[in-house]
Amino acid sequence: MKIINIIVALLPWPIKRWILVQFYLYNLHPKSYIGLSYIFPKNLIMEEGSQIGHLNLAIHLEKMLLKRGARIGRGNWITGFPIKSSTKHFAHQKDRVPELLLGEESAITKNHHIDCTNRISIGAFTTIAGYQSQFLTHSINIEKGIQDSYPINIGNYCFIGTNVVVLGGANLPSYAVLGAKSLLNNHFETEYRLYGGVPAKEIKSISNSAQYFKRTTGFVS
Numbered sequence: 315m316k317i318i319n320i321i322v323a324l325l326p327w328p329i330k331r332w333i334l335v336q337f338y339l340y341n342l343h344p345k346s347y348i349g350l351s352y353i354f355p356k357n358l359i360m361e362e363g364s365q366i367g368h369l370n371l372a373i374h375l376e377k378m379l380l381k382r383g384a385r386i387g388r389g390n391w392i393t394g395f396p397i398k399s400s401t402k403h404f405a406h407q408k409d410r411v412p413e414l415l416l417g418e419e420s421a422i423t424k425n426h427h428i429d430c431t432n433r434i435s436i437g438a439f440t441t442i443a444g445y446q447s448q449f450l451t452h453s454i455n456i457e458k459g460i461q462d463s464y465p466i467n468i469g470n471y472c473f474i475g476t477n478v479v480v481l482g483g484a485n486l487p488s489y490a491v492l493g494a495k496s497l498l499n500n501h502f503e504t505e506y507r508l509y510g511g512v513p514a515k516e517i518k519s520i521s522n523s524a525q526y527f528k529r530t531t532g533f534v535s
Contacts, residue, residue: 377413384416387424419532432463437470444476
């Protein structure tokens with residue numbers, strides 16, 4: 315199957331889209347697009363204007379959803395862990411769902427590692443900017459001596475700076491900025507704030523009149 319997937323991934327988009335819809339049963343809008351990337355979750359939904367660029371990999375996910383106009387740049391490594399597995403990893407988590415959900419006009423830029431062992435939800439008009447950020451939903455539970463996972467939630471109209479680490483269980487509220495090289499390992503709820511540091515904490519307020527928070531299109535020129 316991997317060989318077939320590689321062949322499909324290398325095909326021109328019109329042919330590839332037809333095969334992905336007819337045989338993989340993916341829901342791909344006629345105005346969506348996937349470049350030269352290995353994108354094979356169990357379920358893939360791409361709405362109008364959504365795009366996945368070149369040299370991305372997405373495997374072992376139950377679901378990938380790209381809402382209208384959502385974009386994934388290039389060189390991103392997106393992985394999950396199957397619900398049904400021959401190993402005992404995460405067997406205690408009956409409600410775990412390995413999926414990536416991108417809101418309307420949201421963007422993941424390039425060269426990021428997105429670990430979707432558990433759900434990662436990224437809100438509308440949010441930007442995962444820069445390079446080499448890591449979103450890690452799973453780790454080892456030291457007390458129990460097992461691997462554990464927790465979802466990550468990023469709100470609407472957020473800006474995630476370059477080279478950050480976001481751990482399972484973290485929540486960044488809507489209309490918030492996470493500074494470059496920060497470690498987000500907590501659940502924050504206050505909007506219109508700059509968060510940053512290792513570990514991240516609230517640094518200062520941001521005006522609710524900031525133009526980034528008022529965009530009607532995802533691309534920032």
